Amino acid sequence: MAFAHLLEVDDIHSHLAVKDGTVRAVDGVSFKVDAGETLGIVGESGSGKSMTALSIMRLLPRSGSIVQGKVTFKGRVLTELSEDEMEAIRGTEIAMIFQDPMTSLNPVYRTGWQVGEPLRIHRHVDTRTSIRAAADLFQKVGIPDASKRVTQFPHMFSGGMRQRAMIAMGLSTSPSLLIADEPTTALDVTIQAQILELLRTLNRDYGTATILITHNLGVVAGMCDRVIVMYAGRVVEQGRTEDVFARPEHPYTWSLLRSIPRLDADEHEPLKPIDGSPPDMVRLPAGCKFTPRCPFAIPRCAAEEPELLTVRDQLSRCWVTQAGATLDGDQGG
């Protein structure tokens, strides 16, 4: 392959117009995805995870636009393509699945017909072939009675089956990149486990690279090679999953990992919550956006924003760890 990385996101800024101003939903985000790898994106609600994914797909809401930056996929600059060229890539090379499978399947068409649609549009197969292919895909993603199920409407499917159908549709053209935006958040844990197992299998058997957006750190731990942590529209930490979990180098990641109860915890200890609440994205403070909630903040933090720089084995956007300090329990009290 002639290109260095499958996907390169280079300093993307995406803005959204709202009543009382502009939301800088994505504010200078850069990362790379290699063929076959799984990259996790975590961060709290409103931190810009979905808008980052939608920027790559060029599917931002009407009130939004990419104001700066470049997305390159297999050497082609997506941010410079015409809408038609982009649509061809969306249907074939990059697939996206969303949190709520009910809203992304059309209730008035049979599931098999919908799942076969990318094949009819992009591979120019006839209806019968496309529905037969859909039945094969249903089987592959573990929907039982596939040949019967393709004739049913979405409301006859359970939530887990709808999400499987969406994944089947995404896979129909064998994409090299799958973007899954909270694919299991709306599902029960046992169904979540089924879907995650399916994504693992697809990644192993077909080498599909995956961007997995989630707020569940456990899901990242089990699924992702590398992870990006977002806060207020920017990447605050990035690295190999093991490194980030074993030794977070950003106070937000550090606090988040300490605040969640663990199933395998033996003794009952009070949780250590993160104080305060997430920032107002229309009126972001100057300096480091985590300052008001950060147990490690120093005077400089409120005035100047740090860059995302190498700290040990990962990247971190923090003055304190960049200066060589260690994040430890006592300070975070």
Added chain:
Amino acid sequence: MATKVAEAREGHSASGWTPAQPLVEVRGLRTWFPVRSGVISRVVGQVRAVDGVDLDIRQGETLGLVGESGCGKSTLGRSILRLVQPTAGEVRFKGQDLLRLGSRAMRRTRREMAIIFQDPFASLDPRQTVADILGEALDIHHLARTGRARKERVSELLGLVGLSTDFAGRYPHEFSGGQRQRIGIARALAVDPSFIVCDEPISALDVSIQAQIINLLEQLQEKFHLTYLFIAHDLSVVKHISDRIAVMYVGKVVEVSAAKDLYRQPKHPYTGSLLSAIPIPDPRLERRRERIILKGDVASPLNPPSGCRFRTRCFKAQPRCAETEPPLDTVNLGDHKAACYYPLS
């Protein structure tokens, strides 16, 4: 105020109940919802949301209640408070059978019980200020005689949940999700209850905010000797907050035990698979873990399978499982019970 109530709670009630007995005793509880169809609304079936539940909730404990969406957790919680009318069975609160209580007596008893909902936004009236919302709860039970007493109590409640008294005049939309849930908790506390049903109180909150609310609930429990029924589908949260845990599957409690034992030695195959499905935020551990991936979907409460309801997804099922339903004490290790013929070892 708190001490006075605590004293009153020490005493024996008219029904001869003592704090050594379970605060809440649920026996053979059924709550079915009719499914209607057609122009004349004929009843074509019954959703067996709660279908024969026996459960004790002990004074001062947190009983966690987990299970998949639609298995009947909320309906069970609401049936205990009689916010929905159960179809059959008994709910004894301090020894009194609530389902046979007259409306006057029920009103008196209801003061001792409260509920906190999942969605703090939907559960607060957007046109009411925080003072109105909390004041209303006081007025219903005539708990503040003068305007001044009312105002003081509102300030006190806000203080208890960690909100500034300046917030009393504001409306719900001016608050973040976590703050709104604090208001929901303050409203529950207004009547000075001894028992609170927490119905997924943190599910709608950001991960970074959840721990704040869990800690608050734990502090309040200690301060006011509260008893909680804590409903959630996140087992790690439930395990953290609960003394004991009950696991529900399609209208039934299938396992109940001390929180620690449930995690260390689940007996029911459903509990085992539920536990193995919870991702642990530790990459080294999570990748080595053995997973039990269940096949299929949750059975329908409209038409549950014969025998053991879990048998359609169970990896240990035998012919016997389809014949008769295993009672909860099929496995009986004292405090640890499970409804299964072939339990996990």
